[in-house]
Amino acid sequence: MRTIKTQSIGLGAGLVGVAIATSVFQVRLPFLQPPLIADSSPHPSHCLTLVAALKPPLNVRSQPFVAPNNIIGRLDTGMQVSVEKQEGNWLLLNAPVQGWIYQKSTATSCSDSQKVLVAIPQASDRSAPIDSGPGILAIAIEQYHLGHIDAAIALVQSISAQSTAYEEAKLALVQWPQKWQIAQDQFYSAQHAIREGRWQDVLDRVESYPDIRFWRERLTPVVREAIKQQQRSYQANTVQAQQLSPK
Incomplete structure:
Protein backbone atom coordinates (compact mmCIF):
# COMPACT_ATOMS: atom_id res chain seq x y z
CA MET A 1 0.00 0.00 0.00
CA ARG A 2 1.44 3.36 -0.96
CA THR A 3 1.77 5.78 1.92
CA ILE A 4 0.87 9.43 1.92
CA LYS A 5 3.68 11.66 3.10
CA THR A 6 2.48 14.69 5.02
CA GLN A 7 4.26 17.27 7.08
CA SER A 8 3.48 17.68 10.76
CA ILE A 9 1.84 21.05 10.18
CA GLY A 10 -1.95 20.81 10.59
CA LEU A 11 -4.39 21.97 7.94
CA GLY A 12 -6.23 24.18 10.43
CA ALA A 13 -3.84 26.33 12.44
CA GLY A 14 -1.13 25.41 9.95
CA LEU A 15 -2.92 27.17 7.11
CA VAL A 16 -3.10 30.39 9.12
CA GLY A 17 0.60 30.27 9.94
CA VAL A 18 1.55 29.43 6.38
CA ALA A 19 -0.66 32.21 5.02
CA ILE A 20 0.97 34.79 7.30
CA ALA A 21 4.48 33.58 6.50
CA THR A 22 3.72 33.48 2.79
CA SER A 23 2.43 37.05 2.81
CA VAL A 24 5.78 38.18 4.22
CA PHE A 25 7.63 36.42 1.42
CA GLN A 26 5.31 37.96 -1.15
CA VAL A 27 6.14 41.46 0.06
CA ARG A 28 9.85 40.77 -0.18
CA LEU A 29 9.70 38.70 -3.36
CA PRO A 30 6.97 39.95 -5.71
CA PHE A 31 7.61 37.16 -8.23
CA LEU A 32 6.17 34.68 -5.72
CA GLN A 33 2.79 36.35 -5.71
CA PRO A 34 0.03 34.05 -7.01
CA PRO A 35 -1.33 34.83 -10.47
CA LEU A 36 -4.87 36.08 -10.81
CA ILE A 37 -7.11 33.06 -11.37
CA ALA A 38 -9.82 33.84 -13.87
CA ASP A 39 -11.53 30.49 -14.11
CA SER A 40 -12.87 28.22 -11.40
CA SER A 41 -14.91 25.14 -12.12
CA PRO A 42 -16.10 22.03 -10.27
CA HIS A 43 -14.39 18.79 -11.21
CA PRO A 44 -16.57 16.22 -13.03
CA PRO A 57 6.53 13.02 -4.85
CA LEU A 58 4.11 15.76 -5.90
CA ASN A 59 3.81 18.62 -3.43
CA VAL A 60 0.41 19.43 -1.93
CA ARG A 61 0.12 23.13 -1.11
CA SER A 62 -2.10 25.19 1.16
CA GLN A 63 -2.74 27.76 -1.58
CA PRO A 64 -2.86 27.49 -5.40
CA PHE A 65 0.60 28.92 -6.04
CA VAL A 66 4.23 28.03 -5.39
CA ALA A 67 5.79 29.49 -2.25
CA PRO A 68 8.72 28.28 -0.11
CA ASN A 69 6.63 27.31 2.89
CA ASN A 70 3.13 26.39 1.73
CA ILE A 71 3.82 22.66 1.26
CA ILE A 72 1.51 20.66 3.53
CA GLY A 73 1.91 17.17 2.08
CA ARG A 74 3.33 15.01 -0.68
CA LEU A 75 1.77 12.36 -2.93
CA ASP A 76 3.37 9.55 -4.90
CA THR A 77 2.80 9.08 -8.62
CA GLY A 78 -0.02 6.66 -9.36
CA MET A 79 -2.07 7.66 -6.31
CA GLN A 80 -5.74 8.33 -6.87
CA VAL A 81 -7.00 11.68 -5.61
CA SER A 82 -10.44 13.19 -5.13
CA VAL A 83 -10.74 16.62 -6.74
CA GLU A 84 -13.24 19.20 -5.52
CA LYS A 85 -12.61 21.87 -8.14
CA GLN A 86 -10.10 23.37 -10.55
CA GLU A 87 -8.81 26.93 -10.54
CA GLY A 88 -6.53 27.77 -13.44
CA ASN A 89 -3.73 25.19 -13.44
CA TRP A 90 -4.45 24.04 -9.88
CA LEU A 91 -6.69 21.32 -8.44
CA LEU A 92 -8.20 21.48 -4.96
CA LEU A 93 -8.18 18.05 -3.31
CA ASN A 94 -10.45 16.78 -0.57
CA ALA A 95 -8.84 13.31 -0.33
CA PRO A 96 -6.53 11.66 0.56
CA VAL A 97 -5.29 15.01 1.88
CA GLN A 98 -6.79 18.48 1.61
CA GLY A 99 -4.82 21.02 -0.39
CA TRP A 100 -3.80 22.14 -3.87
CA ILE A 101 -1.75 20.28 -6.49
CA TYR A 102 -0.49 21.33 -9.92
CA GLN A 103 -2.89 20.09 -12.58
CA LYS A 104 -0.21 19.40 -15.20
CA SER A 105 1.34 16.82 -12.87
CA THR A 106 -1.86 14.76 -12.92
CA ALA A 107 -3.78 12.58 -15.35
CA THR A 108 -7.57 12.62 -15.51
CA SER A 109 -9.68 9.93 -17.14
CA CYS A 110 -13.43 9.96 -17.69
CA SER A 111 -13.49 6.57 -19.40
CA ASP A 112 -14.37 3.10 -18.13
CA SER A 113 -10.71 2.34 -17.34
CA GLN A 114 -11.22 3.88 -13.90
CA LYS A 115 -13.51 1.02 -12.88
CA VAL A 116 -10.58 -1.34 -12.32
CA LEU A 117 -8.79 1.03 -9.96
CA VAL A 118 -8.86 0.71 -6.20
CA ALA A 119 -10.62 3.24 -4.02
CA ILE A 120 -8.73 6.30 -2.83
CA PRO A 121 -6.02 4.95 -0.49
CA GLN A 122 -6.08 6.34 3.02
CA ALA A 123 -3.00 6.68 5.20
CA SER A 124 -4.68 4.61 7.93
CA ASP A 125 -5.75 1.81 5.59
CA ARG A 126 -4.04 -1.42 6.68
CA SER A 127 -5.96 -3.80 4.43
CA ALA A 128 -4.24 -6.05 1.92
CA PRO A 129 -3.09 -4.14 -1.18
CA ILE A 130 -5.14 -4.49 -4.35
CA ASP A 131 -3.46 -4.63 -7.75
CA SER A 132 -4.19 -1.22 -9.27
CA GLY A 133 -1.52 -1.71 -11.95
CA PRO A 134 -3.91 -2.71 -14.78
CA GLY A 135 -6.07 0.35 -14.17
CA ILE A 136 -3.08 2.66 -13.99
CA LEU A 137 -1.73 1.17 -17.22
CA ALA A 138 -5.10 1.65 -18.94
CA ILE A 139 -5.12 5.33 -18.02
CA ALA A 140 -1.45 5.67 -19.04
CA ILE A 141 -2.31 4.28 -22.48
CA GLU A 142 -5.18 6.75 -22.74
CA GLN A 143 -2.91 9.65 -21.78
CA TYR A 144 -0.29 8.50 -24.30
CA HIS A 145 -2.78 8.59 -27.16
CA LEU A 146 -4.06 11.98 -26.01
CA GLY A 147 -0.53 13.36 -26.41
CA HIS A 148 0.36 13.56 -22.71
CA ILE A 149 3.50 11.46 -22.94
CA ASP A 150 5.09 12.76 -19.73
CA ALA A 151 2.02 11.84 -17.68
CA ALA A 152 1.81 8.46 -19.42
CA ILE A 153 5.45 7.62 -18.69
CA ALA A 154 5.13 8.79 -15.08
CA LEU A 155 2.12 6.53 -14.52
CA VAL A 156 3.80 3.51 -16.09
CA GLN A 157 6.87 4.05 -13.92
CA SER A 158 4.67 3.96 -10.82
CA ILE A 159 3.37 0.42 -11.47
CA SER A 160 4.65 -2.00 -8.86
CA ALA A 161 6.85 -4.96 -9.76
CA GLN A 162 4.24 -7.13 -8.02
CA SER A 163 1.48 -6.00 -10.39
CA THR A 164 0.16 -8.24 -13.15
CA ALA A 165 0.67 -5.25 -15.47
CA TYR A 166 4.36 -4.87 -14.64
CA GLU A 167 5.79 -6.71 -17.67
CA GLU A 168 3.59 -4.76 -20.06
CA ALA A 169 4.56 -1.56 -18.26
CA LYS A 170 8.27 -2.34 -18.67
CA LEU A 171 7.75 -2.90 -22.39
CA ALA A 172 5.84 0.38 -22.69
CA LEU A 173 8.70 2.29 -21.06
CA VAL A 174 10.98 1.08 -23.85
CA GLN A 175 8.61 1.27 -26.81
CA TRP A 176 6.55 4.39 -26.15
CA PRO A 177 9.37 6.97 -26.29
CA GLN A 178 10.79 5.30 -29.42
CA LYS A 179 7.44 5.24 -31.24
CA TRP A 180 6.72 8.80 -30.12
CA GLN A 181 10.02 10.03 -31.58
CA ILE A 182 9.42 8.16 -34.85
CA ALA A 183 5.90 9.60 -35.18
CA GLN A 184 7.11 13.11 -34.40
CA ASP A 185 9.99 12.91 -36.90
CA GLN A 186 7.76 11.50 -39.64
CA PHE A 187 5.16 14.20 -39.03
CA TYR A 188 7.69 17.00 -39.49
CA SER A 189 9.14 15.20 -42.53
CA ALA A 190 5.65 15.03 -44.02
CA GLN A 191 5.18 18.75 -43.47
CA HIS A 192 8.52 19.40 -45.18
CA ALA A 193 7.54 17.16 -48.10
CA ILE A 194 4.27 19.09 -48.52
CA ARG A 195 6.15 22.38 -48.71
CA GLU A 196 8.41 20.92 -51.41
CA GLY A 197 5.53 19.45 -53.39
CA ARG A 198 6.51 15.82 -52.79
CA TRP A 199 2.96 14.56 -52.34
CA GLN A 200 3.72 10.89 -52.94
CA ASP A 201 6.39 10.89 -50.22
CA VAL A 202 3.69 11.86 -47.72
CA LEU A 203 1.32 9.14 -48.89
CA ASP A 204 4.06 6.50 -48.85
CA ARG A 205 4.59 7.09 -45.12
CA VAL A 206 0.97 6.57 -44.09
CA GLU A 207 1.05 2.78 -43.80
CA SER A 208 4.19 2.75 -41.64
CA TYR A 209 3.12 5.61 -39.39
CA PRO A 210 3.08 4.66 -35.67
CA ASP A 211 -0.36 3.99 -34.23
CA ILE A 212 -0.50 6.96 -31.85
CA ARG A 213 -3.81 8.79 -32.02
CA PHE A 214 -2.32 12.19 -31.13
CA TRP A 215 0.13 12.16 -34.05
CA ARG A 216 -2.26 10.46 -36.50
CA GLU A 217 -4.80 13.23 -35.90
CA ARG A 218 -2.12 15.81 -36.65
CA LEU A 219 -1.01 13.92 -39.76
CA THR A 220 -4.54 13.56 -41.19
CA PRO A 221 -4.85 17.12 -42.62
CA VAL A 222 -1.35 16.80 -44.10
CA VAL A 223 -2.35 13.58 -45.88
CA ARG A 224 -5.58 15.17 -47.12
CA GLU A 225 -3.58 18.07 -48.53
CA ALA A 226 -1.20 15.63 -50.25
CA ILE A 227 -4.13 13.76 -51.83
CA LYS A 228 -5.72 17.02 -52.99
CA GLN A 229 -2.50 18.33 -54.50
CA GLN A 230 -1.77 14.99 -56.15
CA GLN A 231 -5.22 14.99 -57.75
CA ARG A 232 -4.68 18.53 -59.01
CA SER A 233 -1.32 17.55 -60.44
CA TYR A 234 -2.84 14.50 -62.15
CA GLN A 235 -5.66 16.57 -63.65
CA ALA A 236 -3.22 19.22 -64.88
CA ASN A 237 -1.01 16.57 -66.47
CA THR A 238 -4.04 14.94 -68.10
CA VAL A 239 -5.17 18.24 -69.62
CA GLN A 240 -1.66 18.97 -70.85
CA ALA A 241 -1.36 15.52 -72.41
CA GLN A 242 -4.67 15.97 -74.20
CA GLN A 243 -3.57 19.33 -75.57
CA LEU A 244 -0.31 17.90 -76.88
CA SER A 245 -1.80 14.75 -78.39
CA PRO A 246 -2.34 14.79 -82.20
CA LYS A 247 -5.93 15.26 -83.32
Missing part, protein backbone atom coordinates in the same frame (compact mmCIF):
# COMPACT_ATOMS: atom_id res chain seq x y z
CA SER A 45 -17.65 13.71 -10.39
CA HIS A 46 -17.55 10.77 -12.83
CA CYS A 47 -13.90 11.35 -13.74
CA LEU A 48 -10.87 9.90 -12.02
CA THR A 49 -7.60 11.73 -11.37
CA LEU A 50 -4.20 10.20 -10.65
CA VAL A 51 -0.95 11.83 -9.61
CA ALA A 52 1.36 11.69 -12.65
CA ALA A 53 4.51 13.52 -11.59
CA LEU A 54 7.65 12.52 -13.50
CA LYS A 55 9.73 13.37 -10.44
CA PRO A 56 7.62 12.30 -7.46
Whole structure:
Protein backbone atom coordinates (compact mmCIF):
# COMPACT_ATOMS: atom_id res chain seq x y z
CA MET A 1 0.00 0.00 0.00
CA ARG A 2 1.44 3.36 -0.96
CA THR A 3 1.77 5.78 1.92
CA ILE A 4 0.87 9.43 1.92
CA LYS A 5 3.68 11.66 3.10
CA THR A 6 2.48 14.69 5.02
CA GLN A 7 4.26 17.27 7.08
CA SER A 8 3.48 17.68 10.76
CA ILE A 9 1.84 21.05 10.18
CA GLY A 10 -1.95 20.81 10.59
CA LEU A 11 -4.39 21.97 7.94
CA GLY A 12 -6.23 24.18 10.43
CA ALA A 13 -3.84 26.33 12.44
CA GLY A 14 -1.13 25.41 9.95
CA LEU A 15 -2.92 27.17 7.11
CA VAL A 16 -3.10 30.39 9.12
CA GLY A 17 0.60 30.27 9.94
CA VAL A 18 1.55 29.43 6.38
CA ALA A 19 -0.66 32.21 5.02
CA ILE A 20 0.97 34.79 7.30
CA ALA A 21 4.48 33.58 6.50
CA THR A 22 3.72 33.48 2.79
CA SER A 23 2.43 37.05 2.81
CA VAL A 24 5.78 38.18 4.22
CA PHE A 25 7.63 36.42 1.42
CA GLN A 26 5.31 37.96 -1.15
CA VAL A 27 6.14 41.46 0.06
CA ARG A 28 9.85 40.77 -0.18
CA LEU A 29 9.70 38.70 -3.36
CA PRO A 30 6.97 39.95 -5.71
CA PHE A 31 7.61 37.16 -8.23
CA LEU A 32 6.17 34.68 -5.72
CA GLN A 33 2.79 36.35 -5.71
CA PRO A 34 0.03 34.05 -7.01
CA PRO A 35 -1.33 34.83 -10.47
CA LEU A 36 -4.87 36.08 -10.81
CA ILE A 37 -7.11 33.06 -11.37
CA ALA A 38 -9.82 33.84 -13.87
CA ASP A 39 -11.53 30.49 -14.11
CA SER A 40 -12.87 28.22 -11.40
CA SER A 41 -14.91 25.14 -12.12
CA PRO A 42 -16.10 22.03 -10.27
CA HIS A 43 -14.39 18.79 -11.21
CA PRO A 44 -16.57 16.22 -13.03
CA SER A 45 -17.65 13.71 -10.39
CA HIS A 46 -17.55 10.77 -12.83
CA CYS A 47 -13.90 11.35 -13.74
CA LEU A 48 -10.87 9.90 -12.02
CA THR A 49 -7.60 11.73 -11.37
CA LEU A 50 -4.20 10.20 -10.65
CA VAL A 51 -0.95 11.83 -9.61
CA ALA A 52 1.36 11.69 -12.65
CA ALA A 53 4.51 13.52 -11.59
CA LEU A 54 7.65 12.52 -13.50
CA LYS A 55 9.73 13.37 -10.44
CA PRO A 56 7.62 12.30 -7.46
CA PRO A 57 6.53 13.02 -4.85
CA LEU A 58 4.11 15.76 -5.90
CA ASN A 59 3.81 18.62 -3.43
CA VAL A 60 0.41 19.43 -1.93
CA ARG A 61 0.12 23.13 -1.11
CA SER A 62 -2.10 25.19 1.16
CA GLN A 63 -2.74 27.76 -1.58
CA PRO A 64 -2.86 27.49 -5.40
CA PHE A 65 0.60 28.92 -6.04
CA VAL A 66 4.23 28.03 -5.39
CA ALA A 67 5.79 29.49 -2.25
CA PRO A 68 8.72 28.28 -0.11
CA ASN A 69 6.63 27.31 2.89
CA ASN A 70 3.13 26.39 1.73
CA ILE A 71 3.82 22.66 1.26
CA ILE A 72 1.51 20.66 3.53
CA GLY A 73 1.91 17.17 2.08
CA ARG A 74 3.33 15.01 -0.68
CA LEU A 75 1.77 12.36 -2.93
CA ASP A 76 3.37 9.55 -4.90
CA THR A 77 2.80 9.08 -8.62
CA GLY A 78 -0.02 6.66 -9.36
CA MET A 79 -2.07 7.66 -6.31
CA GLN A 80 -5.74 8.33 -6.87
CA VAL A 81 -7.00 11.68 -5.61
CA SER A 82 -10.44 13.19 -5.13
CA VAL A 83 -10.74 16.62 -6.74
CA GLU A 84 -13.24 19.20 -5.52
CA LYS A 85 -12.61 21.87 -8.14
CA GLN A 86 -10.10 23.37 -10.55
CA GLU A 87 -8.81 26.93 -10.54
CA GLY A 88 -6.53 27.77 -13.44
CA ASN A 89 -3.73 25.19 -13.44
CA TRP A 90 -4.45 24.04 -9.88
CA LEU A 91 -6.69 21.32 -8.44
CA LEU A 92 -8.20 21.48 -4.96
CA LEU A 93 -8.18 18.05 -3.31
CA ASN A 94 -10.45 16.78 -0.57
CA ALA A 95 -8.84 13.31 -0.33
CA PRO A 96 -6.53 11.66 0.56
CA VAL A 97 -5.29 15.01 1.88
CA GLN A 98 -6.79 18.48 1.61
CA GLY A 99 -4.82 21.02 -0.39
CA TRP A 100 -3.80 22.14 -3.87
CA ILE A 101 -1.75 20.28 -6.49
CA TYR A 102 -0.49 21.33 -9.92
CA GLN A 103 -2.89 20.09 -12.58
CA LYS A 104 -0.21 19.40 -15.20
CA SER A 105 1.34 16.82 -12.87
CA THR A 106 -1.86 14.76 -12.92
CA ALA A 107 -3.78 12.58 -15.35
CA THR A 108 -7.57 12.62 -15.51
CA SER A 109 -9.68 9.93 -17.14
CA CYS A 110 -13.43 9.96 -17.69
CA SER A 111 -13.49 6.57 -19.40
CA ASP A 112 -14.37 3.10 -18.13
CA SER A 113 -10.71 2.34 -17.34
CA GLN A 114 -11.22 3.88 -13.90
CA LYS A 115 -13.51 1.02 -12.88
CA VAL A 116 -10.58 -1.34 -12.32
CA LEU A 117 -8.79 1.03 -9.96
CA VAL A 118 -8.86 0.71 -6.20
CA ALA A 119 -10.62 3.24 -4.02
CA ILE A 120 -8.73 6.30 -2.83
CA PRO A 121 -6.02 4.95 -0.49
CA GLN A 122 -6.08 6.34 3.02
CA ALA A 123 -3.00 6.68 5.20
CA SER A 124 -4.68 4.61 7.93
CA ASP A 125 -5.75 1.81 5.59
CA ARG A 126 -4.04 -1.42 6.68
CA SER A 127 -5.96 -3.80 4.43
CA ALA A 128 -4.24 -6.05 1.92
CA PRO A 129 -3.09 -4.14 -1.18
CA ILE A 130 -5.14 -4.49 -4.35
CA ASP A 131 -3.46 -4.63 -7.75
CA SER A 132 -4.19 -1.22 -9.27
CA GLY A 133 -1.52 -1.71 -11.95
CA PRO A 134 -3.91 -2.71 -14.78
CA GLY A 135 -6.07 0.35 -14.17
CA ILE A 136 -3.08 2.66 -13.99
CA LEU A 137 -1.73 1.17 -17.22
CA ALA A 138 -5.10 1.65 -18.94
CA ILE A 139 -5.12 5.33 -18.02
CA ALA A 140 -1.45 5.67 -19.04
CA ILE A 141 -2.31 4.28 -22.48
CA GLU A 142 -5.18 6.75 -22.74
CA GLN A 143 -2.91 9.65 -21.78
CA TYR A 144 -0.29 8.50 -24.30
CA HIS A 145 -2.78 8.59 -27.16
CA LEU A 146 -4.06 11.98 -26.01
CA GLY A 147 -0.53 13.36 -26.41
CA HIS A 148 0.36 13.56 -22.71
CA ILE A 149 3.50 11.46 -22.94
CA ASP A 150 5.09 12.76 -19.73
CA ALA A 151 2.02 11.84 -17.68
CA ALA A 152 1.81 8.46 -19.42
CA ILE A 153 5.45 7.62 -18.69
CA ALA A 154 5.13 8.79 -15.08
CA LEU A 155 2.12 6.53 -14.52
CA VAL A 156 3.80 3.51 -16.09
CA GLN A 157 6.87 4.05 -13.92
CA SER A 158 4.67 3.96 -10.82
CA ILE A 159 3.37 0.42 -11.47
CA SER A 160 4.65 -2.00 -8.86
CA ALA A 161 6.85 -4.96 -9.76
CA GLN A 162 4.24 -7.13 -8.02
CA SER A 163 1.48 -6.00 -10.39
CA THR A 164 0.16 -8.24 -13.15
CA ALA A 165 0.67 -5.25 -15.47
CA TYR A 166 4.36 -4.87 -14.64
CA GLU A 167 5.79 -6.71 -17.67
CA GLU A 168 3.59 -4.76 -20.06
CA ALA A 169 4.56 -1.56 -18.26
CA LYS A 170 8.27 -2.34 -18.67
CA LEU A 171 7.75 -2.90 -22.39
CA ALA A 172 5.84 0.38 -22.69
CA LEU A 173 8.70 2.29 -21.06
CA VAL A 174 10.98 1.08 -23.85
CA GLN A 175 8.61 1.27 -26.81
CA TRP A 176 6.55 4.39 -26.15
CA PRO A 177 9.37 6.97 -26.29
CA GLN A 178 10.79 5.30 -29.42
CA LYS A 179 7.44 5.24 -31.24
CA TRP A 180 6.72 8.80 -30.12
CA GLN A 181 10.02 10.03 -31.58
CA ILE A 182 9.42 8.16 -34.85
CA ALA A 183 5.90 9.60 -35.18
CA GLN A 184 7.11 13.11 -34.40
CA ASP A 185 9.99 12.91 -36.90
CA GLN A 186 7.76 11.50 -39.64
CA PHE A 187 5.16 14.20 -39.03
CA TYR A 188 7.69 17.00 -39.49
CA SER A 189 9.14 15.20 -42.53
CA ALA A 190 5.65 15.03 -44.02
CA GLN A 191 5.18 18.75 -43.47
CA HIS A 192 8.52 19.40 -45.18
CA ALA A 193 7.54 17.16 -48.10
CA ILE A 194 4.27 19.09 -48.52
CA ARG A 195 6.15 22.38 -48.71
CA GLU A 196 8.41 20.92 -51.41
CA GLY A 197 5.53 19.45 -53.39
CA ARG A 198 6.51 15.82 -52.79
CA TRP A 199 2.96 14.56 -52.34
CA GLN A 200 3.72 10.89 -52.94
CA ASP A 201 6.39 10.89 -50.22
CA VAL A 202 3.69 11.86 -47.72
CA LEU A 203 1.32 9.14 -48.89
CA ASP A 204 4.06 6.50 -48.85
CA ARG A 205 4.59 7.09 -45.12
CA VAL A 206 0.97 6.57 -44.09
CA GLU A 207 1.05 2.78 -43.80
CA SER A 208 4.19 2.75 -41.64
CA TYR A 209 3.12 5.61 -39.39
CA PRO A 210 3.08 4.66 -35.67
CA ASP A 211 -0.36 3.99 -34.23
CA ILE A 212 -0.50 6.96 -31.85
CA ARG A 213 -3.81 8.79 -32.02
CA PHE A 214 -2.32 12.19 -31.13
CA TRP A 215 0.13 12.16 -34.05
CA ARG A 216 -2.26 10.46 -36.50
CA GLU A 217 -4.80 13.23 -35.90
CA ARG A 218 -2.12 15.81 -36.65
CA LEU A 219 -1.01 13.92 -39.76
CA THR A 220 -4.54 13.56 -41.19
CA PRO A 221 -4.85 17.12 -42.62
CA VAL A 222 -1.35 16.80 -44.10
CA VAL A 223 -2.35 13.58 -45.88
CA ARG A 224 -5.58 15.17 -47.12
CA GLU A 225 -3.58 18.07 -48.53
CA ALA A 226 -1.20 15.63 -50.25
CA ILE A 227 -4.13 13.76 -51.83
CA LYS A 228 -5.72 17.02 -52.99
CA GLN A 229 -2.50 18.33 -54.50
CA GLN A 230 -1.77 14.99 -56.15
CA GLN A 231 -5.22 14.99 -57.75
CA ARG A 232 -4.68 18.53 -59.01
CA SER A 233 -1.32 17.55 -60.44
CA TYR A 234 -2.84 14.50 -62.15
CA GLN A 235 -5.66 16.57 -63.65
CA ALA A 236 -3.22 19.22 -64.88
CA ASN A 237 -1.01 16.57 -66.47
CA THR A 238 -4.04 14.94 -68.10
CA VAL A 239 -5.17 18.24 -69.62
CA GLN A 240 -1.66 18.97 -70.85
CA ALA A 241 -1.36 15.52 -72.41
CA GLN A 242 -4.67 15.97 -74.20
CA GLN A 243 -3.57 19.33 -75.57
CA LEU A 244 -0.31 17.90 -76.88
CA SER A 245 -1.80 14.75 -78.39
CA PRO A 246 -2.34 14.79 -82.20
CA LYS A 247 -5.93 15.26 -83.32
